[in-house]
Amino acid sequence: MYGDKLKLLNNNKDNIISLYSSGQNIKSLGYDFGVSEMTMRKFLIANKIKTRSNPKERKFDTSFFFNENARLAYFMGFCLADGSITSMKDHRSTLEIDVHTQDASILEKFCEWTNYDTKFITKRKNKELLRLCFNNKIFKTDFSSWGLVNNKTYSAIVPTISDNLIRPFLIGYIDGDGSINLSNGKSRSRGSYFNVVGNRLLIDWFCEQMKRIGFDLPFKFEDIEGKIWKRARLYKKNEIILMVDKLDIKKYKSIALNRKWHHFL
Numbered sequence: 001m002y003g004d005k006l007k008l009l010n011n012n013k014d015n016i017i018s019l020y021s022s023g024q025n026i027k028s029l030g031y032d033f034g035v036s037e038m039t040m041r042k043f044l045i046a047n048k049i050k051t052r053s054n055p056k057e058r059k060f061d062t063s064f065f066f067n068e069n070a071r072l073a074y075f076m077g078f079c080l081a082d083g084s085i086t087s088m089k090d091h092r093s094t095l096e097i098d099v100h101t102q103d104a105s106i107l108e109k110f111c112e113w114t115n116y117d118t119k120f121i122t123k124r125k126n127k128e129l130l131r132l133c134f135n136n137k138i139f140k141t142d143f144s145s146w147g148l149v150n151n152k153t154y155s156a157i158v159p160t161i162s163d164n165l166i167r168p169f170l171i172g173y174i175d176g177d178g179s180i181n182l183s184n185g186k187s188r189s190r191g192s193y194f195n196v197v198g199n200r201l202l203i204d205w206f207c208e209q210m211k212r213i214g215f216d217l218p219f220k221f222e223d224i225e226g227k228i229w230k231r232a233r234l235y236k237k238n239e240i241i242l243m244v245d246k247l248d249i250k251k252y253k254s255i256a257l258n259r260k261w262h263h264f265l
Contacts, residue, residue, distance in 0.1 A: 005035050009043045012125070016040075017049060022119060023058050026051065028096075028133060032125050060116035062138050071113055073165035074172035074255045076146040078106070080159065081176025081198065085139055085148045093139035095148075097132045098124070106175070106257055107132045147202070154228060156199040161209075168252050170209055173198075175257040180244075182263035183237060192237040200230035207232055215246040 009016065012033065019029060030040035044051050064072065079085070083097040099106060104121070107130055111118045114134075121132050143149075146169075147159035161169050174180070178196035196206060200223070207219055217239050222231035234240050244264045249256060253265045 005039065006043070009033060009035065009040075013047060016043070017047065019122060020044060020049065024120075024122060024133070025094075025135065028131075032122075032131075058116070058120055058135060060114040060134060060136075062136060064114045065138060065141075065143075068162075068165065070165065070168040070252060071255055073161065073169040074175075074252070075110060075113065076143070076148065076159075077169035077172025077174075078176040079172075080147045080152070080202070081173050081178075083148070083176075084152070085143060086150060087140045093135070093137055095134040095139050098129050101128045101130055103257065103259065104130055109255070153199060156201045158201060158205040166209060166213060167247050168255065170206065170213075171247055171249065171252055171256050173206065175260055178260070180240065180260055180263075182240060192235065192240055194234040194240050194243065195231055197229055197231040199228060203230040203232050210243065210246070213246050215243050217242065 016029060016033065019032075020026070026040050026044070027037045030037045033040070035043075041051055064075075079095065079097060082099060083095060085095050087093045097107065097110070101123070107121045108118055110116070110132060111121070116132075116134070121130055123130055144157055145160045147157060149155060149157055159169070174196055177198050178194070180194045181192060183192040196203065198206070203221075210219075217234075219232040219234060222233065234243065241264075244261075249261050249264050253261070258265065
């Protein structure tokens with residue numbers, strides 16, 4: 001088994017060294033190539049690469065994460081869906097976001113907002129996924145008001161979002177874990193639909209927040225007993241249009257993922 005892993009690492013030696021030299025940490029590299037952090041560290045040392053005792057804190061505008069506005073609300077909503085925060089007692093405090101390659105524009109936008117070099121957007125090996133990793137001691141800060149906690153998939157808590165930021169936050173959450181389509185009336189294969197999936201606690205909270213902004217129509221649910229996740233759906237075109245209207249998507253079109261909302265913009 002170890003021989004197979006070593007062969008994989010050797011076959012990707014140049015790529016691994018390049019990624020590490022550009023700032024990706026050893027733990028993240030190990031995850032990408034399917035080996036432990038210790039195995040990856042030993043591999044780098046064996047190839048005469050000087051390893052860092054601490055993950056390199058790549059420079060970005062940390063003030064972005066404390067300036068409450070529509071951009072931050074959208075960013076945090078997206079991260080609640082597709083991000084993960086890890087705050088440990090030692091130096092490792094990170095926020096990681098993974099998206100499909102077709103949504104590279106959203107990571108590029110996040111880099112623009114945080115004054116972060118886009119070279120730190122990396123492609124996951126053998127997967128159509130891109131990753132953006134922020135590493136900084138600020139992620140030891142309590143971001144639970146946004147719902148961001150360690151192991152949020154299984155230990156979710158509901159966010160506490162103000163009235164003026166709830167819409168961009170919900171749009172960000174939908175862009176991360178939702179899908180939406182509006183039929184033009186001609187296609188037989190794809191009708192109108194909306195769905196969002198996540199931890200059942202968060203999906204129930206999402207539906208409550210939609211009522212909070214004036215969308216009173218009921219969602220349909222896929223809710224399997226014993227599963228931690230839950231899906232909320234809409235199928236009627238007029239209901240989807242009303243939901244989008246309540247989200248005021250046109251006001252936030254500059255920050256939303258155009259691929260998902262172009263029918264309404």
